[in-house]
Amino acid sequence: MKTREMSHVFSFHFSLSKAYYFLFCLVSKPNVTLGNSEAVKFDQVIENIGGGYNPATGKFTAPVSGIYSISVSIMSEPTNEMHLGIMRNDVRLSVVYSNKGTYPQATNTLNFSMKKGDTAWVQRITGRVLHAPANMPYNVFTAVLIAMT
Template sequence: MVAFLLIFALMLNLTDCLYIHTVQTFQDLRQQGQTGPAVAFTALVSKDTTVGSKAVVKYDRVMSNVGGAYHPSTGIFTAPYKGIYTISCSLLSDPSNSVHLQITKNGSKVSILYSASSTHPHAGQTLQLLLNKGDKIWIQNVYSKLAKLHDNGSYNLFSGVLITRL
């Protein structure tokens, strides 16, 4: 139990560091004279959630949505500009099942997150992606079975930020 609490505390610290890094990146870009519309979002799953077979995860608790490019009703982020984006996702499954979630770009797999059953392992991915205007990014259940996510509004996260326009 102590090990679980220690790992959990480290994961929360990692999430805090990611948020601070994103804010610092915004500030650095503004200081370098890169102006223009900002794009950034962070959304969470607000409660324990069951995701259908091959279904998109709908992160319903939107913490920020600068530029309005994330759509909580569909769970899809649409890049409003060509540029380099940071995309992040975290996963905590319900202990009753293992879960594989896929970070998807325009229908193609980019990366997979895994959380095992019978424990509370927290998985995370952060990617820097070159996206064209109109590209779509979403997180979906990989399997043909239901995926139960464990959450109280802080473990399962989907976020993105435009680092620079091209």
């Protein structure tokens, strides 16, 4: 009996060069007080691959046109409910709401298109104080390019 061997060759090509953009940052200062319509400035930048985030303004600028996943997590003080807007340029796309209570936390993730140069950022609507105890990353902002367009 003759045995026949079959061989299969699989080839994968995957390149991240110039197409990989990733941001991860958080608020590191305890109990940040925000002004009316102020941008939240996530001051501790963990990753900023592609260089799109500016901690001085709190805004992520799309380095290339594409579909981005933007995620925001917040924690307010127990006596302070908070509404924060997820913004594309000057348009509010969604709201993250943290109710009063025992250090309530809220998260929202959106996937939306951005043209090169568009900004994504987090804006205070109501409430004043983000709770950020030392070494506890409760207030987080991330941006990831899902696909170039």
